Amino acid sequence: MSSGAATRTQRGSRAHTVEHHGAFELARSQIRISQTPDYDPGVITDLQARAMDHGWVDVLLVTDYVRLLASENDPDEAPARHAALLERARASGDIVFEALALGQGATAVMWGDRARLDVDRDLARATVLLRDAPQGHKMLGSAHVECATAYLDRDMWDLALEHTSEAAAQWETDEHDLERMGTLLYNRAEIHLRRLCVLRQSGPAAELVEFGDRARFAAQHVPIEQIPESWRIDVHIFENLVDAIAPPETGLSREMADGEGTDFATYVALARSFVEPDAGEARRFLAEALDAWDRVRYPELYLLALTRDAELESVQLGFETAGLRVARELALRRHEARVAGVEAMASLIREEQMLSEHARLRVEAELDALTGVANRRGLAGHVDALTDRVRGLGRDPEMALVLVDVDHFKGVNDTFGHDVGDEVLVRVANALRTVVRETDLVVRWGGDEFILLLDTDDLPAATRRCRSLARGIRGDHWDDLAPGLSVTVSIGLAVGKISALDDLRDAADRALYRVKAAGRDGVAT
CATH class of the missing domain: 1.25.40 (Serine Threonine Protein Phosphatase 5, Tetratricopeptide repeat)
Incomplete structure (x- = not known):
């Protein structure tokens, strides 16, 4: 998915x-x-x-x-x-x-x-x-x-x-x-x-x-x-x-x-x-x-x-x-x-209508209502499907997992209000969509934290995509949403086996921590 x-x-x-x-x-x-x-x-x-x-x-x-x-x-x-x-x-x-x-x-x-x-x-x-x-x-x-x-x-x-x-x-x-x-x-x-x-x-x-x-x-x-x-x-x-x-x-x-x-x-x-x-x-x-x-x-x-x-x-x-x-x-x-x-x-057309209705009911349960990207249940379903696929192929390929945190998001809500905060999350989710392909997944993990699951084991290429993402978010015209507003993100990523998703997320989390310790608004692997 x-x-x-x-x-x-x-x-x-x-x-x-x-x-x-x-x-x-x-x-x-x-x-x-x-x-x-x-x-x-x-x-x-x-x-x-x-x-x-x-x-x-x-x-x-x-x-x-x-x-x-x-x-x-x-x-x-x-x-x-x-x-x-x-x-x-x-x-x-x-x-x-x-x-x-x-x-x-x-x-x-x-x-x-x-x-x-x-x-x-x-x-x-x-x-x-x-x-x-x-x-x-x-x-x-x-x-x-x-x-x-x-x-x-x-x-x-x-x-x-x-x-x-x-x-x-x-x-x-x-x-x-x-x-x-x-x-x-x-x-x-x-x-x-x-x-x-x-x-x-x-x-x-x-x-x-x-x-x-x-x-x-x-x-x-x-x-x-x-x-x-x-x-x-x-x-x-x-x-x-x-x-x-x-x-x-x-x-x-x-x-x-x-x-x-x-x-x-x-x-x-x-x-x-x-x-x-x-x-x-x-x-x-x-x-x-x-x-x-x-x-x-x-x-x-x-x-x-x-x-x-x-x-x-x-x-x-x-x-x-x-x-x-x-x-x-x-x-x-x-x-x-x-x-x-x-x-x-x-x-x-009738057949497609039935398939579409069944898919809609299934997908609605896997969507984040605010941003329209996948939620945790959607991530679990995606990972299960990937695991079944690779098991059938008899191999365990590597993927890139990216953690994206909106910097100082609590300050955005406190200063500009929750409506503006919600709009920030929607815009960030849309920006994430620009760096994914059909076989990738964007997930709202919770609050101001997102996950990208990228169907690639090329860490340098994934890093370049993430740097482009951070640059685009930093350069967006946030003033149009609220005068004085600026938004940046911190990104940590890692490449590993899809069968060891928890370990992969921990590695990306450690990379994200290094970005935050260095002052935020950056990318680390």
Whole structure:
């Protein structure tokens, strides 16, 4: 159990500094440009260095995400970036970022050679995590978008739209996300259109009216002023195709766009094939579209164009052709496969929901209520699990145990009050999270004393991590919490066998005593 596994909510300091907030928003602004020529990796490198120095876990997570997005199409780099984001999210206990990483890893561009069931299970877990996510989290909208993209890659329209709506609900209240909101609603309109095109492959049906109205509504409610000018003609074309496939009950369709030279010129040709009364002329429009279409990028539209061509051929010949019967049968088989896929995903989601509930009940008993890190019971459970694992492997590896004491903490409570003292403990716990990995553990041992259990036997490396931790806590902006407040920590660490945990803790305690005897605010081994 990592500190992240123990913490299933987004916890953090209640008093972010101006510098911290500015760094977070700068990191978040890089998401939008991460896949454009405007992206500067140096900005992210600088932000990560500052975040490490100050213990800003949220900034580190955003920068990890930006780096992942920037490398998304690089098969050599992207998996490592994804693993780094997921590991930090779990180690810090941030369920929104964990869901974001799982959802992003389940998209078609990322899942690579992994077994489909494993990837689907990750997506189901992401969905369950987001149901319990804190609503004020600044990255909640992005997490829903990643899940929506993954569901869209599976042609699971309803689930994709569910996450899209959740993202919209998050972004509509944040002025920093207005531009992304426009993009989101543009994508929502395209999802509705793609679903409508799939339904139409089976031929005219009563349900097309309902789904046509939904698609039309989505296209008409894209905030034109919030999307790039070049996209505005696209929305017009989306609405033209919706009107052609499922004409509005008013009979008043929007005038046909001039799509020549646009990315969606083929959509216009497909729309014309539905409204052109002459079957031969309509097939000419389709021939142009089929020659130009990217079958991989737009399979729903390409298959609909083929189906429509078979329909028009039947009109010309005066009877239903074998080609049209095959098209209808294949459309039915694809629909049945999609229904089965959605049912399988629903089963995975239910399974993950039960597992999550059981884990939540177990973990709550192992958490410190104030800081969200593990308590003594959590440490005992972690050690038991480690002991069982190493016993099964037939070896007894060494680990580093770190004791962290907040210096003069009683004086903080006496001078500034217990509310400030509690906030100091929360901030220190967050700082500890910045130096742990998924296989490590952060524990509040009692009062102002913490334990780090690090999955390493490299004492010099563990010492460097502890010195960085002490430096970051010392340099934090404690004045923002209470004027005149300063906080330092004393750290003692030792490396030894996990089977001799008491001896290991005694060794770390002796090192901690030496730091205190030397005046505190230091690290000793």
